Every structure is written in structure tokens, then in C-alpha cells.
Amino acid sequence: MNLIPAKRVTVHVRTLTNCSLSRGLLNRRHKTNHARFNDTRFSSRRHFHDYFVTRLPSSSLHPDPRGPLTSFHKLPRSASVPHTGETPQSPTAFQALVDRDTTVVRIPLRSAKHHYGASTLRGTRPTNEDSHQAGVIDIPAFAKRPPTSLTIRRSDRNNSPPPPRESQGAATASGDPQVFYFGIFDGHGGSECSTFLKDRLHEYIQDTVAAFELRSSLRKNQEGNYPEDAEPSTGNLPIVQGANSKRIGELEKKLMRDWKTLVGGYFKRFVPAYFSRIGTNVQADSNEDTGATIEEVLEYAFLRADLDFVSAQAARQDNELEHAGQPLYQDNILYGNRHPTQSVSFDGVSRFKGGSTASVALISTPTPMPFWHPSTPSSLLVSHVGDTRIVLCSTETGEAIPLTSNHHPSSPIEANRLRRYAATFVTDSFGEERMSGLANTRAFGDVQSKRIGVSAEPELRRVEMAPAEFSFLVLMSDGISGTLSDQEVVDIVKEAKTPDEGSRDVVRFATEVTREGDNATCLVVRLGGWERRLEGGLGSLGSKETREWRRQEATDPRRSRR
Numbered sequence: 001m002n003l004i005p006a007k008r009v010t011v012h013v014r015t016l017t018n019c020s021l022s023r024g025l026l027n028r029r030h031k032t033n034h035a036r037f038n039d040t041r042f043s044s045r046r047h048f049h050d051y052f053v054t055r056l057p058s059s060s061l062h063p064d065p066r067g068p069l070t071s072f073h074k075l076p077r078s079a080s081v082p083h084t085g086e087t088p089q090s091p092t093a094f095q096a097l098v099d100r101d102t103t104v105v106r107i108p109l110r111s112a113k114h115h116y117g118a119s120t121l122r123g124t125r126p127t128n129e130d131s132h133q134a135g136v137i138d139i140p141a142f143a144k145r146p147p148t149s150l151t152i153r154r155s156d157r158n159n160s161p162p163p164p165r166e167s168q169g170a171a172t173a174s175g176d177p178q179v180f181y182f183g184i185f186d187g188h189g190g191s192e193c194s195t196f197l198k199d200r201l202h203e204y205i206q207d208t209v210a211a212f213e214l215r216s217s218l219r220k221n222q223e224g225n226y227p228e229d230a231e232p233s234t235g236n237l238p239i240v241q242g243a244n245s246k247r248i249g250e251l252e253k254k255l256m257r258d259w260k261t262l263v264g265g266y267f268k269r270f271v272p273a274y275f276s277r278i279g280t281n282v283q284a285d286s287n288e289d290t291g292a293t294i295e296e297v298l299e300y301a302f303l304r305a306d307l308d309f310v311s312a313q314a315a316r317q318d319n320e321l322e323h324a325g326q327p328l329y330q331d332n333i334l335y336g337n338r339h340p341t342q343s344v345s346f347d348g349v350s351r352f353k354g355g356s357t358a359s360v361a362l363i364s365t366p367t368p369m370p371f372w373h374p375s376t377p378s379s380l381l382v383s384h385v386g387d388t389r390i391v392l393c394s395t396e397t398g399e400a401i402p403l404t405s406n407h408h409p410s411s412p413i414e415a416n417r418l419r420r421y422a423a424t425f426v427t428d429s430f431g432e433e434r435m436s437g438l439a440n441t442r443a444f445g446d447v448q449s450k451r452i453g454v455s456a457e458p459e460l461r462r463v464e465m466a467p468a469e470f471s472f473l474v475l476m477s478d479g480i481s482g483t484l485s486d487q488e489v490v491d492i493v494k495e496a497k498t499p500d501e502g503s504r505d506v507v508r509f510a511t512e513v514t515r516e517g518d519n520a521t522c523l524v525v526r527l528g529g530w531e532r533r534l535e536g537g538l539g540s541l542g543s544k545e546t547r548e549w550r551r552q553e554a555t556d557p558r559r560s561r562r
Contacts (some may be wrong), residue, residue, distance in 0.1 A: 047138040047206075048135055048136070048137060048138065048181075048202050048203065048206065049106075049135050049136045050108065050109055050110060050134065050135040051106045051107055051108045051109055051135070051136070052106075052107055052109055052112075052136050052178060052180070052370075053104060053105070053106055053107075053136070053178065054104070054105060054107060054370065055103065055104055055105070056103055056105050109134050109135060109136075110134060113498045113499065113500035113501075114498050114499070114500075114526065115372055115499065115525075115526045116134060116182075116499055116500070116523070116524070116525055116526065117498065117499035117500030117501065117502055117503035117504070117522075117523070117524040118132055118134065118500075118503055118521075118522070118523045118524075119500075119503040119504040119506070119507040119508075119521070119522055120132070120507065120519070120520065120521040120522075121507050121508075121511050121519070121520050121521075122519055123479060123511060123514070123516075123517040123518050123519050123520055124517030125517065125518060125519055127191065128191070128519050129186065129187035129188065129190065129191040129194055129356075129519055130184070130185065130186050130187065130194065130477050130479070130519045130520075130521040131184075131185045131187070131191065131194045131195055131197070131198040131521075132182075132183060132184045132185065132198065132475070132521055132523055133181070133182070133183045133185075133198045133201075133202065134180075134181065134182050134183075134523070135180075135181055135202070136178045136179065136180055136181065137179050137180070137181040137202055137205060137206060137362065138206050139179050139205065139206055139209040139214070139297075140176050140179075140209065140214055140215060140216035140217070140241070141176035141177055141179060141216045141217055141218050141364045141365070141366070142179070142217050142239065142241065142294040142362075142364045142379060142381065143177075143217060143218065143364035143365055143366040143377075143378060143379040144217070144239060144366065144377075144379050144464055145217070145218060145366050175216075176216050176218060177364070177365045177366070177367060177368050177369075178365075178370075179362060179363070179364045180362065180363045180364075180371065181202055181205075181360070181361075181362055182360070182361045182362075182363075182473075182475060182523060182525055183197070183198070183201060183202070183358065183359065183360040183361070183475075184358075184359050184388050184475040184476065184477060184521060184523055185197045185198055185201075185356050185357065185358050185359075185388070186356060186357045186386065186387070186388050186477040186478060186479075186519070186521070187354060187355070187356040188354050188355060188356065188357075188440075188443075189352070189353060189354020189355065189445075190352060190354045192346065192352045192354065193309065193352065193354055193355050193356035193444050193445040194356040196309060196344070196346075196356075196444075197305070197356055197358050197444060200305065200344070201301070201302075201305055201358065201360070204301040204302075204304055204305040205297065205298065205301045207301075208297050208300050208301040208304065209297055211247065211251060212243045212244060212247065212248050212251075212292055212296075212297060212300075213242075213243055213244040213247065214241055214242070214243045214292055214294070214297060215241055215242035215243065216241070217239050217241050217364075218366055237462075238293035238294070238295050238462060239293065239294075240290075240291040240292070240293055241291055241292060241293065241294070242289060242291050243289070243291050243292035244289070245277070245289050245290045245291065245292070248277060248292055248296075249277035251300070252272075252275045252277055252278055252300065253277070253278065255300065255303060255304060255307065256270070256271075256272075256275075256278060258307055258311075259303070259307060262307070262310070262311055262314065263310070263450045263451055264451060265450070265451030265452060265453075266418075266450070266451060266452060266453035266455065267450070267451075267455070270455070270457075272299050272300075272303065272457060273299070273457075274293065274295045274296040274299045274460070275296065275299065275300075276290075276296070294362075294381060295381070295460045295462070298360075298362075298381070298383040298458060298460060299383075299457065299458055299460065302358075302383065302385065302444075302456045302457070302458045303455075303456060303457065305444070305456070306444050306445070306455070306456035308344050309344065309444060309445055310445065310447050310450060312344050312346060313346075313351050313352055313353075313445070313447045314351075314447060316346075316350060316351040316352075351447065352445070352447075353445075353446070353447060353448055354445055354446070355440075355443040355444050355445025355446035355454075356386075356443060356444045356445055357385055357386020357387055357388045357440060357442075357443055357444075357477075357478075358383075358384070358385045358386065358388065358444060358456070358458075359382070359383075359384045359385070359386070359388040359389065359390050359404060359475055360382070360383045360384070361380060361381070361382050361390055361473060361475060361525070362380070362381045362383075363378055363379070363380050363381075363525075364378065364379045364381075365377070365378045365379075366378075366379075371465075371527065371528070372526045372527060372528060372530065373528060374467060374468045374528045374529070374531070375467045375468070375528070376467055376528060377464070377465060377466055377467055378465050378528075379462065379463070379464055379465070380392075380462070380463040380464075380465055380473070381460070381461075381462050381463075382403045382404065382460065382461045382462075382463070383458040383459075383460055384403075384404040384405075384458055384459045384460075384461075385407065385442045385443060385444065385456050385457070385458050385459070386406075386407055386440045386442055386443050387406040387407060387408065387439070387440055387478045387481070387482075388404070388475070388476065388477050388478065388481075389402065389404050389406075389474075389475070389476050389477075389478070389480075389481040389486075390402075390403045390404045390473065390474070390475050391403065391473070391474045391476075391486045391489065391490060392463070392470045392472075392473055392474075392527075393470060393471040393472050393473075393474070393490045393493070393494070393529075393533065394469070394470060394471070394536060395468055395469060395470055395471045395528075395529030395532050395533065395535070395536055396469075396536050397536045397537045398490075398494070398533075398534075398535075398536030398537035398538065398539060398540075398542070399487070399490075399536070399537060400485075400486035400487045400489065400490040401470075402486055403461050403463065404459065404461075405459065406478075406481075407440055407441045407442040407443075407459070408439060408440065408441060409439075409441055411441070414441040414442070417441070417453065418441055418452065418453045438454060440454070441453070441454060442454065442455060442456065442457060442458075442459075443456065444456045465527070465528075467528055468527075468528040468529040468532065469528070469529065470527045470528070470529055471494075471527055471529040471530050471532065471533035471536075472493060472499060472502070472524055472525060472526055472527050472529075472530055472533065473524070473525040473527060474489055474490065474493060474506075474522065474523070474524055474525075475522070475523040475525075476489065476506070476520075476521065476522045476523070477518075477519060477520060477521040477522075478518065479510065479514070479516070479518035479519045479520035479521065480506060480507065480510040480520050480521070480522055482514075482516065482518065483510045483513060483514040483515075483516065483520075484506070484509070484510050484513075485543070487542060487543050488543045488546065488547055489506055489522075491539075491540040491541075491542060491543045491544065491547070492505050492506050492509055492540075492547070493505070493506060493524055493533075494533045494534055494539060494540040495534075495540045496524075499524035499525065499526045499530075500524070502524045503522045503523060503524040506522040506524075507520045507521070507522050509547070509551070510522075512551065512554050512555075513550045513551060513553075513554040
């Protein structure tokens, strides 16, 4: 595992205190979050770290003052024998390597250039409205257990040496492997909404998990079965995990009532795709636990965050109401009379009418081995709203695999969803369709367009990633995807030495050849097949001629005359 030099961190009691919580404290936290969801206030903060916790050999950080336990290192070369594991006379070097002392260290994710890279440029716009986030989120694992063929048989487990601990990450408070969180947010009309999502969206996900009482997919339920044993999941289907079904039903119905009361319009008949308890009769005294999926958690968290943001903006003053000719009760026309209790607050008094897109990627592993290790399977969950984009690179073929679609009026799915509410579909001078002047049919914020269906209902996709099946993951704003094709972006990253260098090269090239000058942001996440990224297909040569031609055209002085 390639890690940048890390600063020595004293762990002992401090690290264990910061990274671990007793089960009793977790139970009390669940009750606290229940009350918090009742009055829609998120007063306390759950753990979100912009670093990951891993183990490194103590000798790699500083010399071990205790010294080795054996004197094998003092043997002359003529007295050393290669380790075979068959005779007790073999040196203990290999076993000492396995059992050597390791130290738990914190690696800042944004500084781990070999694992993660992020770059952003303002372009020719007055301000940069893009934002991004990366870290470790405090939720139970949602990974699918690896098949038996990839695990060691019990009969062989005792005869084989354990894997080195330095290739493993430290467990979270729940005892599960760390769940990584990456998000990119493209604001429009200002940066207030994108900044809100950067700072708070991961908290909504964590609070929803606590309120749902979602349990790990790697632990057996009360019947002694794993979550996926009840309904075997094949391919990339959701895995039903243990949860408080009665509580989930109450929260989902209340959320839909709040949307209907506050906004109305589109939300009077809106039923979220993953809300399985909407429209069903949940008995008040029923103790049946039908579980929940991580997809249901993300859909609730997105809609909850959007409701709080829209409610806070609806309660603020609209400067346009002071203009002559405006209805006296315009607020009551655009929004309902009953506003939910405000759970978020913003500086200033004027209403923010802009919004933001959001693309979030969560990665969970079934073992403590980190997801970027070549022999580790992992589960990737993508939650997407708007026209920011997430792309995978296949290790075998080298092709770009898009995981999101642009939520534009030109999409047949989006057009069919909104035509009954939005009668103003127009085509601008560039040939692009617009709905009430908006390019995105799904977004956070945009308070004046909620009634016609501009919602934050996410498009969800789950990908079960086999060991080294994919080389890297790219998250980008439309300042890049609107200029470069997915394959061009992937090929640029292939030629970089590190994910950090790849993100900078993509942003630099997109800014160089663009005609729009939009904000450009790119995130690159290393996966298990990173070292083999140039082996698949044509490597980076598939789009090399196109990129060279585009660069030459961009630097042509006659370009400005066209």
C-alpha cells in the first residue's frame, strides 16, 4: 500500500476515544436522533472525518525504542536460511514481519495524493460556485459479503499466516470497516446551496441511518442469518439490512406530508421510488422488522436536506415582493401557509433562489482491507441529482463507464415526468431545451421551481466491484463533462502518475479547450486496478489524437475570429 509520509500520531487512549464509541452510547444516540427527526432539528453533529485511519509499521514512522524481540537481524548472511515454513529451524523473519508492531495513524485524505485527488478552477466566471467533499462517514457497512470462493476455508485458515495488519484499516465505532464518502456539488445562482450540501449532506445521511436504526450488512440478524440470506441478491440489487421498520414508516410519511404542505403541486402525488412504506398500512403495534436498504436511506436523506433548505429559504424575505404589481400573498401562492420548524439557518435576510446539483459516491468493503487494495472487493453506491457526473474506468477494457445521466429536459424520462406540471418547455438559441429557464430538472434548492417538479429525488445505482475490476473513479462538474467526453477524461487520468495529478490534468485541459469558461471541478479516486490502468484496450491512446487536435485548435490564434 503506497502511502505518503504521515506525521506520527499518538493514539493509545486518544485515538480510541475519538474513533470508538460504546454500544450503550450508540443506543442513546439513536434515541436522540429520533427526537431530532420529530422536530426536524439537527442540533448535534455526528462524526465525519476528512481523514482515513489505517495501520503502519512503527519502524516506518520512527525507530522502535524497544527493539526487536529476537536477534535474527544480527545473524551473518552465511547463517541465514530462506524461510519455508516447514522446519522449526527456519528464521523468524517472516513471522516477525507479520506480527510486527503497528501504529494506528490518521492520513488526511486530501493530502493522500496517491489515493485521492481534487482540483477546481473558476474559469471565466466571476466566482467559483462548485464545491466538493471527501472523508469517512459514520454509518454501518452496506457491502455485500464476498463469495465463499474468495475466502479462506476454515480448514486452511489455521495453517496459513494471517495477513499483515498494516494492509488493514482501523474499524469504526460500529466495528465495521470504514465507509468512504465522496461528493461534488455544482451551484447555480450562487454558492449558498452548494456550500450547504458540502457542509451538511453527509450529516443528513448519518442522522438518517441513526434514525432508521440501520444495522450492518456484515452482521447476522436475530434469526442468525445475514441480511442477504433472507432474499438472495444477485448482481447489483439492493441488500435489505436490519432496521426499525415502524419508525421508518412514520418518518417517511411525515416527510411526504411536509412536502405536500409546504410546496404542493408536483409533491401532492409524488411517491419516492425507494419509499416502500408509503401507501401501506403500518400497524401501530406491529413489531415486524422488514428492514431497509441503504438506497432508501440516501433517498430520504436527500429529500430531507432539500426540504430543510427550501423551508429556510421560503421563510426568508423576498426582495421582489416589494416591487409594484406583485400579489400581496405571493408566498402563500408559491408555498403553503404552514412551514415546518426551521432546522437550518443562513446568514442574511434575503431569499436565495438558486440551487445546486449533487453527485455522491459511497464505498464500503466487506473486510478491513481498504477499497484501493488490488485484492479487495467493494460495494459502490452512487446517488445523483442534476448534471454533475460520475465515471468508472474498466481495468480490462480501459473504457469509461458512466454511472449517472444528466437530468435535463431533453431526457425522455425527465420530460415525461414533468410535462403535466411544466408547460413551459422551450428551446434556447443553442438548441438546448429549458424548463422555465432551468437546465436541470432535478436539483437542490430552486425554491420557485419546486411546484413544477424540480426535486432532489436522487438517481441511485449500486455497483459490486470485484478485486481490481476498475482502475479509478472520477467525479466531475458540468464545466468538464460539458467540454470533454467521458473517454477523454478517463484517458487523461490514465497518463497521470497519481490521482492528484490526474485531477489537475483534467481540469487544466478542460479549461484550455473550453469555449464556455464554466467552473471546472474534478475528483479522482484510486481503486484496486490503478497500477494496471494503461493495460486495458488501447490504454490512453484511444482519444489521444482527438485531444491533440483540440489542444492545437484551442491555441490557434485564428480561433477568436470564428
